[in-house]
Amino acid sequence: MEVLLPFLIGTLFSVSLYFILHRHLFKLILGLILFGLATNLFLFVVGGISTGDVAIIPLDKEVAEDPFPDPVPQALLLTAIVIGFGLQAFAIVLIRRVYETLKSNNLDDLKTTDKT
Amino acid sequence: MLSESLILATATDQPRMNPSLLLLLPLLLPLYGAVFCLLFWQRVRAQVFIAATAQLGWFVSAGLLLYEVSQTGFLTTQIGRWPAPFGITLVADLFSALILASASIVGIAVFLFSLQGLDSMRKKYGYFPLLLFLQLGVSGVCLTGDIFNLYVWFEVLLICCFALLALGGTRAQLEGTLKYVTINFFASGILLTGVGVVYSLYGSLNMAELAQVVRQPDHPNLPLLTLCSVFFLTGFGIKSAIFPLFFWLPASYHTPPIAISAFIAGLISKIGIYSLIRLFTLIFIPDAAFMQPLLLVLSALTMVIGVIGAAAQKDFRKILSFHIISQIGYMLMGLAIFTPLALAGSIYFIIHNILVKTNLFLVSGVVAQQHHTFSLKKLGGLYLKQPFLALLFFLSALALAGIPPLSGFWGKFMLAMGGFEAGNYGIVAVSLCVSLVTLFSMTKIWNEVFWKAKPPKSSKPAVAKAVSIRHPMLLYAPLVLLLVFILLISLYAQPVIALAQRAANQLLYTNSYIEAVLKK
Numbered sequence: 001m002e003v004l005l006p007f008l009i010g011t012l013f014s015v016s017l018y019f020i021l022h023r024h025l026f027k028l029i030l031g032l033i034l035f036g037l038a039t040n041l042f043l044f045v046v047g048g049i050s051t052g053d054v055a056i057i058p059l060d061k062e063v064a065e066d067p068f069p070d071p072v073p074q075a076l077l078l079t080a081i082v083i084g085f086g087l088q089a090f091a092i093v094l095i096r097r098v099y100e101t102l103k104s105n106n107l108d109d110l111k112t113t114d115k116t
Numbered sequence: 117m118l119s120e121s122l123i124l125a126t127a128t129d130q131p132r133m134n135p136s137l138l139l140l141l142p143l144l145l146p147l148y149g150a151v152f153c154l155l156f157w158q159r160v161r162a163q164v165f166i167a168a169t170a171q172l173g174w175f176v177s178a179g180l181l182l183y184e185v186s187q188t189g190f191l192t193t194q195i196g197r198w199p200a201p202f203g204i205t206l207v208a209d210l211f212s213a214l215i216l217a218s219a220s221i222v223g224i225a226v227f228l229f230s231l232q233g234l235d236s237m238r239k240k241y242g243y244f245p246l247l248l249f250l251q252l253g254v255s256g257v258c259l260t261g262d263i264f265n266l267y268v269w270f271e272v273l274l275i276c277c278f279a280l281l282a283l284g285g286t287r288a289q290l291e292g293t294l295k296y297v298t299i300n301f302f303a304s305g306i307l308l309t310g311v312g313v314v315y316s317l318y319g320s321l322n323m324a325e326l327a328q329v330v331r332q333p334d335h336p337n338l339p340l341l342t343l344c345s346v347f348f349l350t351g352f353g354i355k356s357a358i359f360p361l362f363f364w365l366p367a368s369y370h371t372p373p374i375a376i377s378a379f380i381a382g383l384i385s386k387i388g389i390y391s392l393i394r395l396f397t398l399i400f401i402p403d404a405a406f407m408q409p410l411l412l413v414l415s416a417l418t419m420v421i422g423v424i425g426a427a428a429q430k431d432f433r434k435i436l437s438f439h440i441i442s443q444i445g446y447m448l449m450g451l452a453i454f455t456p457l458a459l460a461g462s463i464y465f466i467i468h469n470i471l472v473k474t475n476l477f478l479v480s481g482v483v484a485q486q487h488h489t490f491s492l493k494k495l496g497g498l499y500l501k502q503p504f505l506a507l508l509f510f511l512s513a514l515a516l517a518g519i520p521p522l523s524g525f526w527g528k529f530m531l532a533m534g535g536f537e538a539g540n541y542g543i544v545a546v547s548l549c550v551s552l553v554t555l556f557s558m559t560k561i562w563n564e565v566f567w568k569a570k571p572p573k574s575s576k577p578a579v580a581k582a583v584s585i586r587h588p589m590l591l592y593a594p595l596v597l598l599l600v601f602i603l604l605i606s607l608y609a610q611p612v613i614a615l616a617q618r619a620a621n622q623l624l625y626t627n628s629y630i631e632a633v634l635k636k
Contacts, residue, residue, distance in 0.1 A: 032298070032301055035305050042312060098290045101290050112291065
């Protein structure tokens with residue numbers, strides 16, 4: 001599993017970048033979501049995965065029993081998921097508004113503001 | 117700063133404020149302001165009153181914080197009373213207090229401008245709460261002592277930027293916002309990845325503890341430090357528009373109304389540079405083999421490309437947007453040279469640029485209010501009609517270009533001195549040439565907008581919508597306010613420069629920072 005995950009994350013990153021660079025608006029949404037997933041998964045794996053118990057100290061012990069996974073990356077991960085979710089929700093609404101206003105799915109049509 | 121010193125004079129007579137409260141006020145005031153504004157949804161008059169109180173409070177609290185920090189050096193507090201490496205650390209040093217103070221000045225100016233310069237629909241649908249939440253994010257980024265919280269505060273700041281840029285939902289705004297959202301989402305992802313890598317390699321998120329860890333010469337993961345720093349260079353590089361990563365900025369900053377873009381353009385990219393300087397002086401110290409040459413090349417290219425891009429533009433706001441990029445190069449230059457003098461130059465330059473850039477954007481807003489266009493071709497003859505506005509622009513533009521004795525000169529002078537002392541002649545030469553081209557751009561605006569005769573009216577529809585102005589003089593109030601501060605830091609530069617130098621020393625001799633955070 002630990003060997004597989006890095007490859008999975010790499011694939012997710014590259015697929016999401018491909019989608020973000022694609023000119024279709026819906027693929028941009030997919031790309032943003034996949035990119036968020038890839039970062040979250042990366043954060044999870046880089047924090048170290050272990051097969052032990054949770055890091056909660058039993059009542060009759062002074063320290064948690066080894067092996068236990070580091071809870072900090074998981075706390076970070078939860079925060080990051082929530083933030084990412086908010087940003088993605090905003091991005092989806094924004095892209096919908098762009099589609100409604102421009103009546104086009106093509107990101108190449110978003111050039112009217114760049115003319116000098 | 118006159119008004120601040122007046123407030124401070126009364127503050128010193130009373131018993132000292134609790135330092136933790138002093139640190140929390142710049143966060144709490146915008147937060148409560150925004151929440152109360154939300155309670156008065158769609159009632160503009162009530163929101164204006166609340167926002168005015170919050171802005172003034174933010175300004176006063178930032179001033180008090182600056183005063184306290186200039187007396188004591190550092191202020192730290194631990195939220196929830198967990199001791200330093202574990203709890204949520206808030207820390208203010210001179211650098212963060214200076215940036216926060218200039219941000220709060222800009223906040224007041226933009227708020228004053230929005231009273232007359234923004235249409236009532238945007239005010240009705242949440243301009244004030246968004247602005248206050250954005251200021252909460254700015255305070256958070258400046259005061260946090262934790263690398264993950266830095267990321268979180270940046271997200272707070274960004275989501276407000278997204279919403280503000282899209283507020284109103286015109287076609288141009290939506291286009292600009294989509295580009296801004298996509299690239300900044302990407303940058304945040306890179307930052308988060310970097311935070312994960314740093315934690316897994318060095319086992320801490322507290323900046324002071326990280327600074328301690330990376331200074332242990334026998335730490336096994338030390339060779340990977342440069343790898344980590346690249347994540348942050350890229351992430352904050354995108355957010356602050358450094359050379360190969362800046363293309364989103366001129367594509368989005370000119371789309372929203374001036375009351376929005378002035379604050380974002382004046383402040384947000386500098387907050388990116390602030391974080392970059394903070395992290396690269398504290399944790400990822402640039403090494404002479406790789407990072408320092410890279411930063412030097414990036415800063416030179418950022419300056420040059422930005423200023424060349426500006427020379428090609430024919431729109432008031434677009435010229436100013438490209439100049440933001442060029443000026444970011446100067447701020448990066450101080451970090452790349454990495455001597456106390458050069459860093460002090462960077463700090464002074466950031467303060468100067470926050471004030472001057474916002475003022476120039478506001479001038480363009482006043483011009484567009486009355487002439488309904490930003491195009492240099494269609495404008496003209498303003499010097500005859502509004503000599504006072506012309507004077508305001510003239511002084512700010514010269515300050516931006518760096519004509520002595522105005523503020524840009526002092527910043528560039530310190531940077532150039534630092535560069536000469538460190539032997540980086542190339543970058544100094546580049547920066548001085550870029551200054552000349554900046555002057556050329558400002559003369560172009562001056563010639564086209566203020567000097568030449570007004571061209572005959574074309575039948576084309578106006579770009580900027582006319583907003584009914586009841587008190588046109590009120591539009592000038594923020595410009596005058598900012599100009600007073602610009603002149604203060606130009607003509608009365610010594611105290612500010614001394615503060616910037618102390619701030620730079622604090623940044624470079626990190627032991628005091630580490631001790632202030634951890635030994636409490």
